[in-house]
Amino acid sequence: MSDLIINLAQAKARLSELAECAEAGEPVVITRRGKAIVKLIGMQTERQAIDPSVLRALTSQQPAPRQDVDSQAMIRSLRDDTRY
Known part of the structure; x- marks a missing residue:
């Protein structure tokens, strides 16, 4: 799976969507003037027993x-009942 690369202006407009991608396991790289500046990755939460x-x-x-219902x-x- 390759990283999704997006520029900063587009990332500002699509932040919620990018956060969902990162949460789903798809890393997102945000660039400024063609250089990578930020990498969004989903948080790994520890499962509790x-x-x-x-x-x-x-x-x-x-x-x-x-049983009688x-x-x-x-x-x-x-x-x-809730309709009327």
Whole structure:
């Protein structure tokens, strides 16, 4: 994958788009008068391990799904109630 090269004036106008490219892993080189002055690269964030005991505690606090509810009827009523 080669770096995307763009001049400073264009970079000012397209900064959000260039940030998204860098975040997606495509380095962006910004030039001034044909010379590279800045290289945008995405940040690497460290993944955190999930503690199984904390996960179990969170999921045990969640209410069990109700078996007596007709999901289609519930969605239909939500849709109709908010419409009118």
